[in-house]
Amino acid sequence: MSPDPLAPLRPRFCERARGDADALEAALAETDHVRIEALAHGLAGAAGLFGFTDMGGLAKRIDGKFAEGETPGRAEVEALITAIRRDTAAYS
């Protein structure tokens, strides 16, 4: 078995995640919290599967705030966008 069995799936995840970063940026500009929650929730579940623990952790924190009825700060969403673009750059 390959030492990294998910390697074939990772580039596709990265491509989708970069699309999510663009969508998060647009949602932030429009203060669309419903969209931000949906995007962060998806990343919270998926990023860690591919070993992107920083990205996954940031997404989980945002998703957790929504779950508690709070609204995450703009800086938290911007940090997630930065992490996505930084961590997926090697797979572009």
Add this chain to the structure above:
Amino acid sequence: MTLAILHVDDEPDIREVAAFSLELDPGITLTTAESGETALELLQGGMRPDVILLDVMMPRLDGPGTLAQLRTLPGLETTPVIFMTARVQASEQDRYLALGAIGVIVKPFDPMTLAAQVRALLAEGQA
């Protein structure tokens, strides 16, 4: 033991990794659905899986809503359902169990042990 699983999740990455994970177990046959609506169509068409893995947060029809509807279909009144969620808050997980799920698997799950987790929850549920 052979196990027919229906996995329902709107996230394509999760479906792909779960398929990879579950198919490591040669006793599992897997069907995937990208929405609660698609899952219900399959079930209304006669599919009767041994266990259903159900994402909680999906657009339009969420996991709890899908569970409520599938319970009204003949032969699915007691089919084991396991919720899958990225939300780790205990209150959320208690709520899912109160809806009738036999367990909750937190995402991200370990791709190498997902099948074993499912089998363990089923064994606990049948004990």
